[in-house]
Amino acid sequence: MTSIKDVASRAGVSVATVSRVLNDSPAVRPGTRSRVIAAVADLGYRPNAVARSLRTHHTHTLGLVISDVLNPFFTELARAVEDAARARGYSVVIGNADERAALQDHHVRTLLERRIDGLLVSPTDGGNEVIRDAAAAGTPMVFVDRWIRGLDVPVVHADGRAAVHDLVAHLYALGHRRLAIIGGPSETTTGDERVGAFRAALEAYGLPLPREYTGQGDFQTESGRRATAAFLELPQPPEVIFAADNLMALGAMDELRRRGLRVPDDIALAAFDDIPWFLHTDPPVTAIAQPTGELGHRAVAALIDLVEGRSAASVTLTARLVTRRSCGESEGKSR
Amino acid sequence: MTSIKDVASRAGVSVATVSRVLNDSPAVRPGTRSRVIAAVADLGYRPNAVARSLRTHHTHTLGLVISDVLNPFFTELARAVEDAARARGYSVVIGNADERAALQDHHVRTLLERRIDGLLVSPTDGGNEVIRDAAAAGTPMVFVDRWIRGLDVPVVHADGRAAVHDLVAHLYALGHRRLAIIGGPSETTTGDERVGAFRAALEAYGLPLPREYTGQGDFQTESGRRATAAFLELPQPPEVIFAADNLMALGAMDELRRRGLRVPDDIALAAFDDIPWFLHTDPPVTAIAQPTGELGHRAVAALIDLVEGRSAASVTLTARLVTRRSCGESEGKSR
DNA sequence: ATGGCGGATGTAATCGTTACCACGGACCGC
DNA sequence: GCGGTCCGTGGTAACGATTACATCCGCCAT
Numbered sequence: 001m002t003s004i005k006d007v008a009s010r011a012g013v014s015v016a017t018v019s020r021v022l023n024d025s026p027a028v029r030p031g032t033r034s035r036v037i038a039a040v041a042d043l044g045y046r047p048n049a050v051a052r053s054l055r056t057h058h059t060h061t062l063g064l065v066i067s068d069v070l071n072p073f074f075t076e077l078a079r080a081v082e083d084a085a086r087a088r089g090y091s092v093v094i095g096n097a098d099e100r101a102a103l104q105d106h107h108v109r110t111l112l113e114r115r116i117d118g119l120l121v122s123p124t125d126g127g128n129e130v131i132r133d134a135a136a137a138g139t140p141m142v143f144v145d146r147w148i149r150g151l152d153v154p155v156v157h158a159d160g161r162a163a164v165h166d167l168v169a170h171l172y173a174l175g176h177r178r179l180a181i182i183g184g185p186s187e188t189t190t191g192d193e194r195v196g197a198f199r200a201a202l203e204a205y206g207l208p209l210p211r212e213y214t215g216q217g218d219f220q221t222e223s224g225r226r227a228t229a230a231f232l233e234l235p236q237p238p239e240v241i242f243a244a245d246n247l248m249a250l251g252a253m254d255e256l257r258r259r260g261l262r263v264p265d266d267i268a269l270a271a272f273d274d275i276p277w278f279l280h281t282d283p284p285v286t287a288i289a290q291p292t293g294e295l296g297h298r299a300v301a302a303l304i305d306l307v308e309g310r311s312a313a314s315v316t317l318t319a320r321l322v323t324r325r326s327c328g329e330s331e332g333k334s335r
Numbered sequence: 336m337t338s339i340k341d342v343a344s345r346a347g348v349s350v351a352t353v354s355r356v357l358n359d360s361p362a363v364r365p366g367t368r369s370r371v372i373a374a375v376a377d378l379g380y381r382p383n384a385v386a387r388s389l390r391t392h393h394t395h396t397l398g399l400v401i402s403d404v405l406n407p408f409f410t411e412l413a414r415a416v417e418d419a420a421r422a423r424g425y426s427v428v429i430g431n432a433d434e435r436a437a438l439q440d441h442h443v444r445t446l447l448e449r450r451i452d453g454l455l456v457s458p459t460d461g462g463n464e465v466i467r468d469a470a471a472a473g474t475p476m477v478f479v480d481r482w483i484r485g486l487d488v489p490v491v492h493a494d495g496r497a498a499v500h501d502l503v504a505h506l507y508a509l510g511h512r513r514l515a516i517i518g519g520p521s522e523t524t525t526g527d528e529r530v531g532a533f534r535a536a537l538e539a540y541g542l543p544l545p546r547e548y549t550g551q552g553d554f555q556t557e558s559g560r561r562a563t564a565a566f567l568e569l570p571q572p573p574e575v576i577f578a579a580d581n582l583m584a585l586g587a588m589d590e591l592r593r594r595g596l597r598v599p600d601d602i603a604l605a606a607f608d609d610i611p612w613f614l615h616t617d618p619p620v621t622a623i624a625q626p627t628g629e630l631g632h633r634a635v636a637a638l639i640d641l642v643e644g645r646s647a648a649s650v651t652l653t654a655r656l657v658t659r660r661s662c663g664e665s666e667g668k669s670r
Numbered sequence: 671a672t673g674g675c676g677g678a679t680g681t682a683a684t685c686g687t688t689a690c691c692a693c694g695g696a697c698c699g700c
Numbered sequence: 701g702c703g704g705t706c707c708g709t710g711g712t713a714a715c716g717a718t719t720a721c722a723t724c725c726g727c728c729a730t
Contacts, residue, residue: 003716014680019718029678044468049448050388051716054685059385069410079404082431091445093428096417110426113384133379221611253615276556280588282617338686349710354688364708386686389715 002043011039022047053115062092062303063111065104065121067146067188068219069096071247072275073292074122077144080296081120088304090117099185099218101125108134118307120299122146126187140306144299145290146190154312156299157189158290160272160319161197167270167288167321168201171240174328176268180213180238182227182248191219194244194272213238217248224251232259240268240327246275249285268327272319284324291317337378346374357382388450397427397638398446400439400456402481402523403554404431406582407610408627409457412479415631416455423639425452434520434553436460443469453642455634457481461522475641479634480625481525489647491634493625495607495654496532502605502623502656503536506575509663511603515548515573517562517583526554529579529607548573552583559586567594575603575662581610584620603662607654619659626652 004022008015013032020028021036028036039045053059062085066074078094085092093116095107104124108131111119118140123131126148135141135151147155171179181198184191199209212234215227224243228251231237243249249271256263263269263283271278274289294317302312339357343350348367355363356371363371374380388394397420401409413429420427428451430442439459443466446454453475458466461483470476470486482490506514516533519526534544547569550562559578563586566572578584584606591598598604598618606613609624629652637647 001716004718005716015717016681016719017679020679023718027678032678044472046444046448048389048450048716049445050385050394050450051685052718053385054383054389054687054716055718057685069414070407072405072407075404075410079431079433086441096414098414106421109381110384113381115383115385137379250611250615257615276585277612277616280585280592280616281612282615282619284617336686340686350687351689351710351712352708355709358688362708367708383686386715387688389685389717390687390689392715 001048002045003048004045006043007036007039007045010043011036057115058117058307059115060090061114061116062090062300062307063095063108063114063116063119063121064092065095065097065107065111065119065123067097067099067104067122067124068247069094069098071219071245071273072277073246073273073290076275076292077122077296080293081144081300084297084300085304088300090300090304092120097124099124099220101128104128105130112139118142118303120144120303123148124188125185140303142299142303142306142312144295146188149189154302154306155314156295156302156317157315158295158317158319160194160288160290161200163288163319163321164194164197165201165204167242167286168198168205168207170286170321170323171268171270171327172205172207174268176239176327177207178213178236178238179207179209179240179242180215180231181209181242182215182217182224182244182252184217184219184244184248188219190272191244198242217244217251219245219247221247221251221254224248225255226251228252228255232261237267240270243269243271246271246273246278246287249287253281263326264328270327274322278324281326283326285326286324287322288319289322290319336383337380338383339380341378342371342374342380345378346370392450393452393642394450395425396449396451397425397635397642398430398443398449398451398454398456399427400430400432400442400446400454400458402432402434402439402457402459403582404429404433406554406580406608407612408581408608408625411610411627412457412631415628416479416635419632419635420639423635425635425639427455432459434459434555436463439463440465447474453477453638455479455638458483459523460520461524475638477634477638477641477647479630481523484524489637489641490649491630491637491652492650493630493652493654495529495623495625496535498623498654498656499529499532500536500539502577502621503533503540503542505621505656505658506603506605506662507540507542509603511574511662512542513548513571513573514542514544514575514577515550515566516544516577517550517552517559517579517587519552519554519579519583523554525607526579533577552579552586554580554582556582556586556589559583560590561586563587563590567596572602575605578604578606581606581608581613581622584622588616598661599663605662609657613659616661618661620661621659622657623654624657625654 004015004018008018021033082092097104122145141153143155183195186192202209217223217227270286272288274287278285298315305312339350339353343353356368417427432439457480476488478490518530521527537544552558552562605621607623609622613620633650640647
């Protein structure tokens with residue numbers, strides 16, 4: 001591989017000068033500069049970011065650890081993050097935790113060894129040691145969507161409580177009284193809070209949320225299927241299933257379909273996180289939409305503030321309800 | 336940040352010894368080893384992968400440049416790639432080209448500067464200079480799904496011709512005669528070949544593929560919508576639309592829905608690339624499924640062979656047709 | 671004429687590791 | 701008892717960049 005030395009000797013200058021033109025420092029004569037540029041082109045030289053990072057102590061790279069790449073919400077988030085980062089001259093390295101704490105730790109460790117400048121994480125669990133240590137050690141860090149309580153780390157997320165309330169109102173208006181939820185792992189904030197918001201909204205309508213109507217999922221498809229099966233085997237199954245993310249909703253649909261049940265006639269369905277496919281499912285699914293793109297942009301902005309030595313505050317956006325046909329016919333507006 | 340030197344002085348040994356235990360070289364006495372390990376733990380030391388890479392000339396990292404993260408096919412591929420790589424001790428850095436050649440080049444350049452050990456790419460265009468240069472320079476490289484002709488780079492992909500033929504047979508049997516396709520950019524091999532396979536299959540049935548029935552898409556949702564709109568404005572619209580990827584199929588569904596057309600009664604729809612959502616769309620979509628996971632695994636295996644100095648050959652798997660209701664009722668088996 | 675100044679360039683230290691070589695001591699065989 | 705091996709360990713030169721500091725040179729003001 002050609003190095004800065006090769007360029008220097010070909011251009012007849014010192015490595016310092018080459019470095020200067022590469023980092024376009026003003027203090028180099030136009031003639032020299034163009035000779036260096038020519039040498040770079042001739043040799044097809046590409047600066048070695050590894051060496052550069054070793055010397056400068058920054059990598060211009062952000063780490064993003066997401067809970068599940070297969071979840072369209074997270075891939076949209078990842079995309080927004082990458083866009084925002086690139087616009088500011090940073091690249092991003094994604095780690096997919098696949099909803100497994102061990103895998104998440106693996107990625108955090110790897111990213112830390114790589115000396116990424118800052119870390120964006122949507123934690124899969126609650127009390128993570130690796131992440132705690134990193135935060136304590138002063139690694140610039142921002143949580144997106146989910147977070148870990150008790151850490152002094154800015155959080156960028158969307159508050160879904162109002163939307164959940166709207167959803168319950170919608171369901172109530174349609175005559176539904178027995179509502180069930182498939183929640184995420186209670187160690188995750190989103191797992192916890194979505195159930196909490198749902199319960200609070202139900203209370204406002206004087207509706208109970210019995211234990212057997214709170215299914216335990218892990219945000220992945222299969223758990224949605226299982227929880228749905230459990231609901232359906234109850235002596236008195238619910239009239240509505242609210243899945244706390246889109247993948248569990250997919251699982252629920254799998255199971256309903258397998259049993260030949262029709263939505264919304266036999267049972268209603270709603271989901272947290274809206275995705276393009278929900279418009280075309282049978283039937284289109286009522287969902288709570290997060291401002292995913294903005295979440296990503298804000299998170300990157302906050303993280304870069306931290307990385308560059310400024311301070312950053314948490315950001316709370318709001319999610320909104322998008323009603324479709326999956327809970328029953330009514331005003332039935334879509335999108 | 337604590338370095339190997341700090342560990343060395345705390346353990347009362349030299350940096351060389353610390354390095355030895357870190358890379359578990361056998362030549363170190365158990366007692367010394369445990370003192371070093373203790374020092375590492377006390378200090379919370381994390382090896383600096385940047386420095387290590389500078390010295391060893393490898394990063395144990397693979398680059399993966401995919402055409403579009405928002406496409407479930409590619410995210411599934413990415414996931415498989417990451418799994419396979421991790422199992423072999425490599426990490427992967429993903430670059431999302433968003434179907435734009437310029438962005439793809441940006442990522443390839445960045446990855447090359449990062450000195451990734453090898454590159455997995457699913458090219459967005461046909462004649463890429465950056466990629467050609469990299470290949471010529473001897474960067475270990477493997478193409479997945481799509482490739483660039485005329486380069487001596489192994490290709491791991493799925494042959495869809497038989498499946499396309501089956502699809503056409505299926506459509507023919509259902510009585511369809513006017514079949515249209517929304518193709519990808521002709522510079523991409525998948526764009527090109529899928530149209531070619533479709534045309535060949537039609538010929539086998541004595542069916543024409545008029546120019547106005549070959550829509551020009553770019554593998555993204557919006558282009559599928561536009562091409563569909565164009566088809567529908569023809570004096571004689573097609574009876575079937577075959578989208579060359581799932582995102583364009585989504586766009587097609589958007590447009591059909593907007594116009595109040597029903598699938599398959601008013602028009603039939605099929606897609607290349609099967610995804611979980613297709614089972615639950617209205618109606619479930621007939622699609623050609625690629626062995627995505629295996630594609631990812633094989634590609635990683637081939638790339639690592641190259642990286643580690645072995646040779647690697649191209650791999651061709653085969654795609655298969657999954658019939659659902661979107662082309663009309665018949666035997667109607669699903670999944 | 672000379673001292674001073676500033677702009678362009680070179681020299682060399684440095685970042686954190688690894689890997690090569692050297693060294694000292696223990697052990698073995700004769 | 702002595703030379704040779706082997707084993708555990710330390711010293712140190714790279715790896716490829718950046719950057720503080722030194723140097724050189726031309727020019728201007730006095």
